[in-house]
Amino acid sequence: MLTQPTLDMLRELGLYGMATAFQELDAQSEARALEHGEWLAILLEREATLRRQKRFETRARAARLRHDARVEDTDFRAARGLDRGVFLKLAGCDWIRQRHGPLLTGPAGVGKSWLACALGQKACREDFSVAYHRAPRLFTALGLARGDGRYARLLKALAKTDLLILDERALRRDVELTPQEPAAGRLPTMQLHITERLQAAQPA
Template sequence: MLTHPTLDLLHSLGLHGMAKAFKDLDAQSEARSLEHAEWLALLLEHEKTLRQQKRFESRARAAKLRHAASVEDVDYRAIRGLDRALFLKLAAGDWIRARHNLLVTGTCGVGKSWLACALGNKAYRDDFSVAYHRVPRLFAALALGRADGRYTKMLRAIARLDLLILDDWGPEPLDADQRRDLLEIVEDRYESRSIIVTSQLPVDRWYEIIGNPTIADAILDRVVHNAYRIELKGESLRKQKQTAQDQPVS
């Protein structure tokens, strides 16, 4: 069999999964008894698997999640008011397909960011495009983009995401530019893409953080409408973990 010309042709066509499978199968004597259709099916399956893996890796890099969290590792035993049934429903991803939002609130350390990243991880594993942003850093980046001409391009990139994670919203009041930035982001995504917002502040205090009543009404109407809510309570999980570690061994 003319192995090398075939391999070269597969590589030149960008079919690297098929090329590797072709080489592996050619080295197996038992594979030579396969029918042409069976051989081709195996090559195509390897190509599909390789492309899926590359797409997954690309999604993971682009997401830039703060925590290496996964929905399979969520601790439902922690006393923080997490509704297991609701979280498992969210993990299925239908709310993203329906273009709904999710609001996660609670005091510092109860796991808001970790849960948001776990859902983000599951989303990109399900082939959604995801990006994580801490709100203060996102506003700073947009301010730089406004100054150097990248602002519109940055907003377009955010608008295309299937799931945008806005972590650590509040408690600092927004200035005029930040209010406009947030309105642009929310308006672009309203009923077309999903957002997760995490905040130490309860939702009923977000209005005062935005500041301008007209813009606050516009933003909250679009974010809160059709949004799921996770309201966490209790002490910091980090503090609880540290206390457990400090306990003397009996």
Template structure:
């Protein structure tokens, strides 16, 4: 007789995880052997699990990751030079909490964006705000925002992320406006969070891609000096999978 009123109270209080746990326990004959403290502990665990899941879903939606990727699905067997121990270290997300950066370079098709999204998804699971942008589209969005008065709002949104993923940088040289935008972004992140950059272009050529030597020095000093490096090599994974299917 108390089941329905209890569920109503839990739902009214927004304790939906506990409500579901209550129904599951009530339907399980083995739960009758549990004492009150054990019941309460299980109900609280149900509530905590549901809240973690909802926070993750909200983080993942806000991040707008390009690919659905997870660290558990990383392929370490492919001959592309991925350091397993380093990647698993990065999967802890301590580098984000320490406000360090990650740079992933390598030719087209070796999985740079996928690995970046896997790390971004893990950061969402760790309840860290993440934001993904492809760099060409980001510069276009910033230029449009500058013209219609949304520039400050967009930059503020970028600044709120603990992890900013800048995917697919290069090979075009930045124009002066783009170089200043990038400097503003990396300058803001010095005391806020981390940047993950992927690029087909080796780091030693990034200075030339930025254009202005002074701005390039400032940007690279802030991105590269405390960054973990993942330098991939080998042939395209997409080509190899297509060949295997054939």
């Protein structure tokens, strides 16, 4: 088998996952009993897995989530009124595909931001682009952008995002998107409000 030329070609083509898997299989004597199709399936699966992981890492970095949270680490035993079924349904991300926006409400300190970041991380894994913003800062930036010519460009960037997470939403009400603006009405937005009770609301 022309191992080194094959490895060189895979790397030249940017197929690093396949190259790594090829090296590993070539070093295993039992792998020589595999059919060509089985080798190819293993190499393709490794390449696909590597690419999915790289896309996730890129999206997670761009999202700038406040917490390194994961849905599978959610503590449903905590006394905060979180409905497991509703939360896990939200983790399926269908509401993003349908362009809906859930609302997480509850008193300060019960974990709304953590839960939102867990859903944001899951959205990144599902290959959605995500942006996390604290509402006061984002709305201040929008207000300033109105006066210096950056407003349309900022809205365009927001509109390209699959999911916008707005934390501390209830703290600012003086800046809103009008129905005529590109991001209004079609950008799935997860909003977090401070109230007396936490609930993962059904998608609106």
